[in-house]
Amino acid sequence: MKRYEQPDFQQAMRIRLDVNHMMQECVGEKGLCKADLQAPCYQKAAERAHAKRAQWAFCHLPEDAVLTQIETMAAQIRRQCEAFVVFGIGGSALGPMAVHQALQHLHYNELPAEKRGGPRFYVEDNVDPERMAALLDVIDPGKTCFNVITKSGSTSETMAQMMILTRLLKDRGLDVAEHVIATTDAEKGNLIQIAKRLGLRTLYVPSDLGGRFSELSPVGLLSAAVCGIDIREMVAGAAFMDTRLQSQDVWENMAYLEGAMQMECMRRGRNIAVMMPYADSLKLMADWYAQLWAESLGKRYNWQGDVVAVGQTPVKALGVTDQHSQVQLYVEGPDDKVVTFIGVDAYRAQVPIPLEYEQIPDVAFLGGHSLNELIAAELFATGYALAKAGKPNKTIFLPEVNAFTIGQLLYFFEMATAYAGEVLDINAFDQPGVEGGKQATYALLGKPGFEVKKQEMDAAPKGKDAYRLA
């Protein structure tokens, strides 16, 4: 029996949400009271969420056969490759990076191969030419597996990378089919066409699953497995969280409570959502969350077609680091934000602070403690200081950072986001606002069919030189 199947392990590894510092009892009049979250809008959203859940694609976790396919593919890559490169952007990149950072060594690529046990790992989520050149300086394409991820196969950035890669492999006499794995829609789009023609190995993204909700699908799970992460434990963590999110009472459902609190704060003018993990391993989890929250909830229209122009702007921070960068603003600045900390009960290393410099009391008091105690004290102290200044904040606690707790955390945020979409009565699963920029790019690059857009752009105001300072 795997540890994640054992009830004791599951209980010990429950992630927790402490919202005391959101409440009037702790932060005074700017806090919430229990009844605020029991308002009809939150109850109705809970009912709607409950009714819709069965149709939400992210609630359908991958089946055993898919996991086995991924594990088999990953085992082969671990044996054969020196490097594993993801070409993808947005939802195809942020999840893989966040999970890798959470569950692998913080200097993974710098470890000797035998300590890593798997290939070096790169996620290329930009088209900066310097970055592509830099990648090619540190990998040997002949010993590298490339995972090209785009559900639609029409993502310009990823397809440009695929074109460059194809030519590079061919120029070196290498077989594209041997070096490239395509993760894409099973039927529709350009990448599946290419994959079939070239005979690439493929993994399929469920057609109704959006990029930002796809970490617990082949999109995220292949790279995790390649890096030696137990993907069944991750999925089990998500499934466990699902069982914990069955109540329609926001006070008994931590994802609904999370969504409701954020939305209630937004309604009161807190248009900024700070996500501040106290662990370097969780730093990129804030980036993953930032996409999920921003792109799902930043919407101009509600389901009825009314202009609502809603959305709370996620801000990524890192504890304790950003205490020395952002916390001055959080404590003294406007009442425009909610701060969510992520704390860890047990770090995977224990580092004592020795007794040194005992003649300097201003320093010596740290001796005999540990970095573990210091970071925990600073998390508590920062939440306390914010609460004392009347600034609402809350903390998600992970008993430790492992595949099971990360699976829970991902699913928790996904559900909180989908629920918040119900509160706002918007479609949390589309992103129509990015079309304008895409079309303008197509027009500039001469894509057939965008001639009218090009004309529109040519006719737009060109601006004045007086407004260009040089």
Next chain:
Amino acid sequence: MKRYEQPDFQQAMRIRLDVNHMMQECVGEKGLCKADLQAPCYQKAAERAHAKRAQWAFCHLPEDAVLTQIETMAAQIRRQCEAFVVFGIGGSALGPMAVHQALQHLHYNELPAEKRGGPRFYVEDNVDPERMAALLDVIDPGKTCFNVITKSGSTSETMAQMMILTRLLKDRGLDVAEHVIATTDAEKGNLIQIAKRLGLRTLYVPSDLGGRFSELSPVGLLSAAVCGIDIREMVAGAAFMDTRLQSQDVWENMAYLEGAMQMECMRRGRNIAVMMPYADSLKLMADWYAQLWAESLGKRYNWQGDVVAVGQTPVKALGVTDQHSQVQLYVEGPDDKVVTFIGVDAYRAQVPIPLEYEQIPDVAFLGGHSLNELIAAELFATGYALAKAGKPNKTIFLPEVNAFTIGQLLYFFEMATAYAGEVLDINAFDQPGVEGGKQATYALLGKPGFEVKKQEMDAAPKGKDAYRLA
């Protein structure tokens, strides 16, 4: 004659600010008009800034003797060490990381030593025990130089690192004086005491220079020089920018214009400042800026002691990457932000997109272009799409990313921040709001003198279990 002394080079390398997309001509009624920025508050702030500049510490760039000292020290480290580690946090870390990322290879530490030409480079700006353990997995302390940076010598995080390091070196029979360089105040504080006692090599931070304004001082310049960056060119870039910022007319002074536009937007409800470079090399520049802007301008009191609780929240983004994460919100969400792009005219690599997959027009149109064209088109397209949606945005252009343009950029932002402080009539150079959290940490760790604080904390509301979901 060095290139940065040549007028032709200086002219060609002028960084530029294009604010057309901030103006009504381009974004419609939600834009600004020229006269808005000529309001008395902005003119008076310009006058005050002008009068105060001579006293602002960041305006005093390091003298030749200091640069020579840093260069000599760096040359020795480059010869002797395999790794160079900065122990510092906030202003002692963000500048060094941003400049390294901007001016060095994107996979610097993974390059073979002969390609790097200098030691591997690490900045340790957190007290996460997992991070300290991970660092020790990849460095050999006997072949490493540690630069401990804290002006006051009372930064708990850095001093804890120093204590751990001291013990580690002693336990291995290594000489602390040989392996540690202290960058600190010349006279005051704990670190200078320790440095004198142990005979450490030292560099001095000017006593009136705050951490977030200290990149162009020994704080930032030693690590830059150790990594092979021409620090004289950086400083020359800053000095050149200073000559460009002499006008008191905001329309002739790009730093004042930057500050005035941000403050005018803030006044109109845009409490979020997005900084979005279109270059991986500039990604961490957004982190450096985030500290500068947040900690300088997020203030509860103005100079008269009135409660103002001002501050614009910086948000870090990366183009094109975050088009697939944040731009949906920027385009469709509330009118609560200003987006500032950073563009690069000439990247340091040229990557063509070959003609491939010509049977698929949806992909093939990219062939024959280059990643350089693609990223430039996406920058333009995103600014255009935002403007078309009525969302103000502006772009800072760097002709290329080099030490001279980075020096300009750092100084430009510092002056824009100091000027914005004058607009708000606040002290942009202190950070009183972090004291509460520090004191609470001291109390928790039993630092002598914080017994009363501990009592206060013990007496504070403990919160309810009903507000802890588990």
